[in-house]
Amino acid sequence: xxxxxxNLLHDAASTLDAPSLSADTAMTQGRRLRQRRRARTAxxxxxxxxLVAVGASVATQALTGGDDAVSPADQVxxxxxxxxxxxxxxxxxxxxxxxxxxxxxxxxxxxxxxxxLVGVVDLATDDDRSSIMLVTxxxxxxxxxxxxxxxxxxxxxxxxxxxATSEPDTWxxxxxxxxxxxxxxxxxxxxxxxxxQLSMSGDxxxxxxxxxxxxxxWRTGETGRLPQAPGKEIGMTITQSFGHGGYLSAPLQTEPTxxxxxxxxxxxxxxxxFPSNGDSWVQMSPDGRFVMTxxxxxxxxxxxxxxxxxxxxxxxxVSDYGWTPxxxxxxxxxxxxxxxxxxxxxxxxxxxxxxxxxEVARGAFDTDPMAGG
Numbered sequence: 404x405x406x407x408x409x410n411l412l413h414d415a416a417s418t419l420d421a422p423s424l425s426a427d428t429a430m431t432q433g434r435r436l437r438q439r440r441r442a443r444t445a446x447x448x449x450x451x452x453x454l455v456a457v458g459a460s461v462a463t464q465a466l467t468g469g470d471d472a473v474s475p476a477d478q479v480x481x482x483x484x485x486x487x488x489x490x491x492x493x494x495x496x497x498x499x500x501x502x503x504x505x506x507x508x509x510x511x512x513x514x515x516x517x518x519x520l521v522g523v524v525d526l527a528t529d530d531d532r533s534s535i536m537l538v539t540x541x542x543x544x545x546x547x548x549x550x551x552x553x554x555x556x557x558x559x560x561x562x563x564x565x566x567a568t569s570e571p572d573t574w575x576x577x578x579x580x581x582x583x584x585x586x587x588x589x590x591x592x593x594x595x596x597x598x599x600q601l602s603m604s605g606d607x608x609x610x611x612x613x614x615x616x617x618x619x620x621w622r623t624g625e626t627g628r629l630p631q632a633p634g635k636e637i638g639m640t641i642t643q644s645f646g647h648g649g650y651l652s653a654p655l656q657t658e659p660t661x662x663x664x665x666x667x668x669x670x671x672x673x674x675x676x677f678p679s680n681g682d683s684w685v686q687m688s689p690d691g692r693f694v695m696t697x698x699x700x701x702x703x704x705x706x707x708x709x710x711x712x713x714x715x716x717x718x719x720x721v722s723d724y725g726w727t728p729x730x731x732x733x734x735x736x737x738x739x740x741x742x743x744x745x746x747x748x749x750x751x752x753x754x755x756x757x758x759x760x761x762e763v764a765r766g767a768f769d770t771d772p773m774a775g776g
Contacts, residue, residue: 473541481540484742485727486511486519489759494740495519498542504528509536511764514557514689514728517581519764520547537581547579554601554608557689557728563589563608563621565598572596576608578621590619590626604668629668649674651685651694665694665707677705684721686765688730693745695732697721704732704745713748717741725763735761 480496487493488509493500495511495518502509504525512533513520518540522533535547550564560582565574576589589608599610606622609629616629649667653660663685665675679685681698687707688695694705702717702724717724717734724734732743735756743750 473539477540477542481518482729483727483731484753485514485725485731485733486521486538486764487725487733487740487754488521488762489754489757493519493521493536493538494754495538495542496540498538498540500538500542500544502536510762511725513553513555513764515555515562515581516558516560518543520553520555520562545581547581552598552601554603554610556603556605559603559605561603561621563601563603565601565610567598568592574598576601576610576619576621589621590624607668629671649691651677651687663694663696675707675710677710682721686721686724686726688726688745689728689764690730693730695721695724702732706746713745715743715748716750717743725765727764733763 477497480498482496484494484496486495488511491502491504491507491509493502493509493511502521502523504523504527506525506527508524508526510522510533511519512522512535515537517537519538521536521538523536524533532549532551535550535553537545537547539545550562552565554563561578561580563576563578566577567573568575570592573592573594575592577586578589579586593612595612599612602609603621606620608619608621610617610619618627618629619625649665651663651665654662654664660679660683663677663679664673665677665687666672667674675694677685677694677696679698680696680701680703682696684697686695687693692707694707696703696705697720700718702715702719702721704713704715705711706713715732717732717736719734724732727733727742730745732745734741734743736750738756739752740754740756740761741750742753
């Protein structure tokens with residue numbers, strides 16, 4: 404079915420697309436998943452948050468031809484409602500899917516042009532590695548296996564992951580097209596004790612290699628280095644994600660920072676500044692059009708193009724919320740799940756919590772710059 408996926412352009416409001424998903428960053432530690440997100444090691448004593456905006460948003464993607472084509476309604480549902488999970492139930496657009504296992508835990512970890520990537524861990528077993536499942540906009544599922552760290556792009560059917568080679572402590576990148584099934588290695592192998600965290604920006608893959616931020620074009624294999632941000636800008640860490648929209652960094656080593664800088668790729672030019680509002684967490688939407696910051700129990704979304712601020716009627720920290728592929732915000736409010744429009748702040752009730760913990764797909768890497776260890 405996904406072999407016939409046709410990517411259509413988003414409307415004129417869409418510009419850039421985002422995230423970088425690291426599957427095992429979100430999933431491999433089982434019961435410790437949430438704690439791991441809040442305890443990242445800083446480079447040079449400070450962690451900069453770098454988030455992605457990748458590809459072009461596709462609010463009207465559709466499969467063409469055949470009785471099994473994804474309907475426009477399902478595709479729009481996927482783009483605007485995204486993916487969220489409660490226990491063993493994953494909600495993708497207009498559909499709900501149950502994951503199997505004695506005690507399964509499902510966490511949406513990112514978006515592709517053909518559907519949402521969901522990490523699943525069975526808490527009843529000793530294996531805390533995540534098994535990756537693709538859920539298409541019409542609710543069809545496909546098991547992808549235990550791929551480890553993953554980079555994905557909501558505007559692309561290709562994902563990239565790191566695979567161990569036959570040599571000890573040696574890794575290589577693999578590009579897998581979820582639409583065609585084509586798979587091939589990217590670039591040259593390298594030595595490391597563990598797989599790196601990956602990000603994708605269209606054809607560009609960014610990852611840590613010997614404490615250097617390395618880029619590689621998954622189509623051509625051409626490699627490069629990410630430039631160091633000017634002055635004292637905190638930007639070079641091992642827990643970053645990148646995208647077409649650029650990356651976010653803290654301009655000074657202050658605790659906490661009072662502003663986030665959006666810098667472009669690949670040159671690091673300053674594209675915009677956004678107040679932190681007191682929260683040490685920050686996120687960029689999957690389509691790269693919005694930045695979410697918070698503080699004092701409130702959440703605000705900023706348009707990256709105009710820096711227009713839209714307060715949301717959501718409480719808590721930025722770390723409690725996620726995104727849909729087209730930049731809507733997903734999170735819990737009281738006893739139900741809400742999806743909020745980033746342009747006017749209006750919210751829609753899309754489900755009940757029923758006592759389960761809500762897990763959402765974050766459009767970008769949500770590192771806490773104040774965490775250590």
